Amino acid sequence: xxxxxxxxxxxxxxxxxxxxxxxxxxxxxxxxxxxxxxxxxxxxxxxxxxxxxxxxxxxxxxxxxxxxxxxxxxxxxxxxxxxxxxxxxxxxxxxxxxxxxxxxxxxxxxxxxxxxxxxxxxxxxxxxxxxxxxxxxxxxxxxxxxxxxxxxxxxxxxxxxxxxxxxxxxxxxxxxxxxxxxxxxxxxxxxxxxxxxxxxxxxxxxxxxxxxxxxxxxxxxxxxxxxxxxxxxxxxxxxxxxxxxxxxxxxxxxxxxxxxxxxxxxxxxxxxxxxxxxxxxxxxxxxxxxxxxxxxxxxxxxxxxxxxxxxxxxxxxxxxxxxxxxxxxxxxxx
Amino acid sequence: xxxxxxxxxxxxxxxxxxxxxxxxxxxxxxxxxxxxxxxxxxxxxxxxxxxxxxxxxxxxxxxxxxxxxxxxxxxxxxxxxxxxxxxxxxxxxxxxxxxxxxxxxxxxxxxxxxxxxxxxxxxxxxxxxxxxxxxxxxxxxxxxxxxxxxxxxxxxxxxxxxxxxxxxxxxxxxxxxxxxxxxxxxxxxxxxxxxxxxxxxxxxxxxxxxxxxxxxxxxxxxxxxxxxxxxxxxxxxxxxxxxxxxxxxxxxxxxxxxxxxxxxxxxxxxxxxxxxxxxxxxxxxxxxxxxxxxxxxxxxxxxxxx
Numbered sequence: 001x002x003x004x005x006x007x008x009x010x011x012x013x014x015x016x017x018x019x020x021x022x023x024x025x026x027x028x029x030x031x032x033x034x035x036x037x038x039x040x041x042x043x044x045x046x047x048x049x050x051x052x053x054x055x056x057x058x059x060x061x062x063x064x065x066x067x068x069x070x071x072x073x074x075x076x077x078x079x080x081x082x083x084x085x086x087x088x089x090x091x092x093x094x095x096x097x098x099x100x101x102x103x104x105x106x107x108x109x110x111x112x113x114x115x116x117x118x119x120x121x122x123x124x125x126x127x128x129x130x131x132x133x134x135x136x137x138x139x140x141x142x143x144x145x146x147x148x149x150x151x152x153x154x155x156x157x158x159x160x161x162x163x164x165x166x167x168x169x170x171x172x173x174x175x176x177x178x179x180x181x182x183x184x185x186x187x188x189x190x191x192x193x194x195x196x197x198x199x200x201x202x203x204x205x206x207x208x209x210x211x212x213x214x215x216x217x218x219x220x221x222x223x224x225x226x227x228x229x230x231x232x233x234x235x236x237x238x239x240x241x242x243x244x245x246x247x248x249x250x251x252x253x254x255x256x257x258x259x260x261x262x263x264x265x266x267x268x269x270x271x272x273x274x275x276x277x278x279x280x281x282x283x284x285x286x287x288x289x290x291x292x293x294x295x296x297x298x299x300x301x302x303x304x305x306x307x308x309x310x311x312x313x314x315x316x317x318x319x320x321x322x323x324x325x326x327x328x329x330x331x332x333x334x
Numbered sequence: 335x336x337x338x339x340x341x342x343x344x345x346x347x348x349x350x351x352x353x354x355x356x357x358x359x360x361x362x363x364x365x366x367x368x369x370x371x372x373x374x375x376x377x378x379x380x381x382x383x384x385x386x387x388x389x390x391x392x393x394x395x396x397x398x399x400x401x402x403x404x405x406x407x408x409x410x411x412x413x414x415x416x417x418x419x420x421x422x423x424x425x426x427x428x429x430x431x432x433x434x435x436x437x438x439x440x441x442x443x444x445x446x447x448x449x450x451x452x453x454x455x456x457x458x459x460x461x462x463x464x465x466x467x468x469x470x471x472x473x474x475x476x477x478x479x480x481x482x483x484x485x486x487x488x489x490x491x492x493x494x495x496x497x498x499x500x501x502x503x504x505x506x507x508x509x510x511x512x513x514x515x516x517x518x519x520x521x522x523x524x525x526x527x528x529x530x531x532x533x534x535x536x537x538x539x540x541x542x543x544x545x546x547x548x549x550x551x552x553x554x555x556x557x558x559x560x561x562x563x564x565x566x567x568x569x570x571x572x573x574x575x576x577x578x579x580x581x582x583x584x585x586x587x588x589x590x591x592x593x594x595x596x597x598x599x600x601x602x603x604x605x606x607x608x609x610x611x612x613x614x615x616x617x618x619x620x621x622x623x624x625x626x627x628x629x630x631x632x633x634x635x636x637x638x639x640x
Contacts, residue, residue, distance in 0.1 A: 057543050090546035102537040107559045107634060117545045152635040168545070 003071075004208050005031040005054070005176055010068035012046075012053050014279075015061055021279035023049045025232040026068070028306065031176065036202065036209040038223035038240070040216070040255070042276050046232040047212045051178045054210075055093060056085050072176070091121040094169035098181035100161035104153040110164045111149035114171055121172045132171065139204075140167040141197055159190035166197065173205060180212045195221055216259050220244060225312070228252050231277055231287040234306055237314040248315040250292045286318065294319055335631065335638055342627050346620045353616040354406065357609050358399050367391065371603055372415055411610035416602055421610040425592055429614075431501055432580055432591030438511035439576055440569075443518035451526025455534065455561075456553060466523060473520025478579050482513035482586040499588035510587040514579050518572050525568045530561040563634055570626035574619045 012024040024046045031037045039047050052058045053065050056077060070077040072093065077085065097103045105113060114133040118124065124132065130149070137145035140163040153161055162182065169177055179198065183191040199222060202209060211222055219226055219240065226243045228236040228251065236249040247253040257270025274291040277283055283290050289299035298318050306316040361368065369385040370377060377385075386392050390401065405412065411421040454463040489509060490498035497506050533539070534557060542556045543549075584593035592611060599607040631638045 052540075055544060057540060086546045086548060088546070089544055095541075095544040097537055097540060099537050103541045105538040105542065105556050105560070106636060108556075109635075116547070120546045154636050165541070168541075 002033055003030040004033045004035075004073060005210070006069075006071040007050070007054070008069045008071070010050070010053060010070065011066040012049055012058060012063060013066050014063050016280070018280050022282075023063075023232055023279060024053065027229070027232070027234055029227045029234060029237065031208050031210050033175070034202075034206050034208050035225065036211060036223050038211045038213060038219040038226045039229060040213060040219055040226055041229035042214060044276050044279075045229045047214075047229055048180055050229070051095065051180050051210065051212055054178065055089055055095060056080075057089075087121070090117055090169075090174070091172045092174055093176045093178065094172065094174040095178040095180065096162070096165045096169045096182050098184050100158050100165055100185065101153075103165055104161055106153055109150050109152055110156070111151075114164070114168050117168045118171050133167075136167040136171045137164070139201070140164070140170075141193075142167070157190075158186055159193060162186060162190075162194055163197065166194070166201070170201060170205060170207070174207055176208045176210065177202075178210045178212070181214070182211075183218060184213070184215070191218075198222065216255060228255070231282065232279065233287060233316065234314075235288065235316045237306070237312075239312055242311060242313060248309065248313065248320075249288075249317050250294050250319070251288050254291075286316075338631060338637070339624075339628065342624050346624055349620055350616060353613065354403055355399070357612045357616075358402060360612075361605055361609065362395070368415070368605060371605070406613065411613070412606040414599070414604055414607050416599060416604045416607070421607050424595070424607075425610055425614055428590060428592045428595050431589060432584070432593060434501075434507060435510055435514065435580060435584065435589055435591060436573075436576060438507045439515035439518065439579075440573075442511050442515035443522055443572075446515070446519035447522035447526060451523040452530060452553065452558070454523070454527040455530035458531065463527075466527070470520040470523045473516045473518075473523070476516070478513050478517055479582045479586050481516055482510065482583055485509045485513055486586075501590055506587075506589075510583050510589055513586070514576060514583045517579075518576060521572060522565065522568060525565050526561065529564045530557060533557045533561045536560070559633065563630065566626055566630055566633065570623050573622045573626075577615050577619060 007027060007029050010024050010027040011022065013020050013022050027046065027050055029037070029039070029050075039050060041047050049058060049063075052063075054070055054072075054077065056065070058065065065078060068078070072088070077088070080088070104110065108116075111130070111133055114136060115126075115129045118129050118132055122129075134145045134149060137148060142148050142160060142163050148156070148160070148164075153164075156164070166182075182198065183194050186194060195218060198209070209222070211218070213219060223240045226236075226238055226240050227234055228243075228249065230251050236243070236247070236252050238248070243252065244256065247256055251272070254270065254272035258272065260269055272291055277287060277290070283300070285298075285300040285302055286292070286295070286304050289295040292299065296318075302318075304316045304318050304321075306314050308314050309320075367382075367386070368389065368391065369382040372385055373381055383392075390398060393401075402412075409422055411425070413419065414421055414424070450462075450466045450469065454466040457463055485496075486498045486509065489496045496509055497503065498509075500506050530553075536557075539552055539556055542552045547556075580589075580591060580593035581597050582593070583589065584591045585597045588594065592614065596608060596611040599611075
C-alpha cells in the first residue's frame with residue numbers, strides 16, 4: 001500500500017514554566033491510502049500533539065515542531081508556507097475533535113459553518129454551496145437537514161453536533177481524516193452510531209483515517225493497523241488482529257488486560273501499576289521501565305529503538321532481543 | 335425575542351420609577367427648602383409660607399410626588415427658578431449637541447480600544463501588549479478634564495490646529511470627544527484584551543483553523559464575534575459614566591449641550607432644572623441599555639432563543 005502520510009522522527013517541544021519539555025520524541029508512523037490507523041495511548045502520551053503537528057496547528061508559542069519530516073503524498077508539510085498549509089487543511093487533510101459541544105462556534109449557524117468550510121476550498125455559488133451542505137448533512141444522517149441548517153449548535157445534542165463536525169470535515173472530500181477521540185465525549189449508544197457512520201462514510205468516500213483514541217474497543221471496531229504510543233514515543237505498531245492476539249510490548253499487553261471481558265472470569269481487571277511519567281521528568285532508558293513487570297538493568301540504561309519483527313510488526317522493547325533473553329526469562333518465572 | 339424585549343422594557347420602567355423617587359427626594363434635602371432659595375436669606379416666615387403654598391409644597395409628600403410624577407409623564411418638567419421658562423424644551427434643544435459629543439467620544443474610544451485590544455491579546459506579552467496596557471492605565475487614571483486642558487494647551491493654544499471651544503465648525507467636537515473617550519478607551523481595551531484571551535483558548539478556533547481559514551478570519555470573525563459580548567456589557571455600563579463626564583467636559587470646552595447648561599444652573603441652585611436634567615439622563619441611560627441588550631441578543635443566539 002502506497003503511504004499517504006509518512007511521519008519520520010517527529011520531535012515537538014513545548015516551552016513551559018519548568019523549561020522546555022519534549023512532547024513528541026522521534027515519532028514515526030505512516031498511513032496508507034484509504035487505510036484506517038489507530039493511534040492509541042493514555043492521555044498525555046502525545047496522541048493529540050501528533051495530530052495537531054500534522055496540520056501544523058500546535059499552538060506556537062509555546063509549542064514547536066523541532067525536527068522530523070511529515071510527508072503527505074510525498075511532500076514535506078513542515079517545509080510548506082502558511083498559505084500552502086491553509087490550502088491543505090480542510091481540503092486534503094481534515095480533522096474532527098473530541099468535544100463536539102465546544103468545537104462548533106456558538107454564534108454561527110451550523111449551516112454557515114459548513115458553508116464556510118466548503119467556500120474556503122471550492123468556488124461555488126451560494127445556492128450550490130447550500131445544496132452541497134444539505135447533501136452533506138443528509139449524508140451524515142441528520143434528520144430534517146433544511147431545518148437543522150439554520151440552527152445554532154446549542155440547539156443540537158452532542159451526537160448531532162458531532163455529525164455536523166464530521167460533515168464539515170468531509171465536505172471537501174479529504175484524503176485523510178484525523179479523528180481525535182471522536183466518540184469519547186458521547187453517550188455509549190451515540191458512540192456506536194458515530195463509529196458506524198464513520199465506517200459507512202469511509203466505505204463511500206474512501207478516505208484514510210488516522211483515529212486517535214484510548215478506547216481499545218473503538219480500535220477493534222475500526223482500525224486496520226494500530227500504533228501504540230507511550231510518553232511521546234511509538235512503542236509498538238501492528239496489524240489490529242495481530243496486536244489483539246499477541247501484543248509484543250508489555251505496555252500494550254497492559255492496555256489490553258485492562259479491558260473488561262465477559263468470557264474470562266476474573267475478580268479484578270488488569271491494571272498497569274504507576275502513572276504516566278510527566279514530560280518534565282522522563283525516566284532514563286525505556287520510558288516504560290519503572291512500570292514494566294519485565295524490566296531489567298538494560299531497560300533503565302538504554303532506549304530501545306523501534307525495530308521490525310516481521311509481519312508488519314514493530315516494537316520498541318528489549319524483550320526478545322539477545323541482550324534481554326536471560327533477564328526476560330528470569331523475570332517471567334518470578 | 336419579542337418576550338425578551340418586552341421583559342427589558344418592563345424592567346426599564348421599574349428603574350425609571352426608582353429614579354423619579356430619588357430625584358424627588360433630592361428636593362427635600364435642600365437646606366431651608368426651595369422657598370428660601372427663591373426668596374433669599376432675608377425672607378420672613380410669612381413670605382416663605384406663601385411661596386410654599388403657591389408652589390404646593392405645603393401638601394403631604396406623597397401627594398406632591400404623585401402630582402409631580404403625573405406632570406413629568408406628560409412632559410411637563412416644571413419651570414426654572416432662574417428664568418421661569420419651561421424646562422423640558424430648554425433641555426431638549428441642547429440634547430443634539432450632547433448626543434453628538436457622546437457619539438464622537440464613543441467612536442474615539444472604540445477607534446483606540448478595538449485594534450489595540452485585539453493586538454494585545456493576539457500578541458500577548460509582546461512590546462505592543464505592554465505599551466497598550468500602560469496606555470490603558472493612563473487612560474483610566476487621568477481625569478478627563480485634565481486631558482481636556484492639556485489638549486487645549488497643545489492643539490488650540492500652541493499649534494492652533496483646533497478650536498478651543500464651541501460647536502461652530504465640525505472640528506470643535508474632536509478635542510472634547512478625545513478627552514471624554516480616552517478613559518473609556520482604556521477600560522474597553524483591557525476588556526477586549528481579557529475577553530479575547532479567554533476566547534482564544536476555545537476549541538472552535540481549532541476547528542476554524544483546521545478548515546483552512548486564515549488567522550485574520552479566525553480572530554476577527556470567529557473569536558471576536560464571541561469576545562465582543564462582555565465588551566458590549568462594559569460599553570453599556572460606561573455610557574452612564576460618559577454621560578456624567580459630559581457635564582465636566584462640556585464646561586471645559588464650552589460645548590453648548592445639556593451638561594454645560596446644567597452645570598451653570600447647578601451653580602445657581604436651579605433645582606427644577608437639575609431634576610429635569612437628572613431624569614432626562616436616566617431616560618437616556620435606560621434607552622441606551624435597552625439598545626445594548628438588543629445588540630447582545632443580536633450577537634448571541636443563545637440569548638435570542640432562551
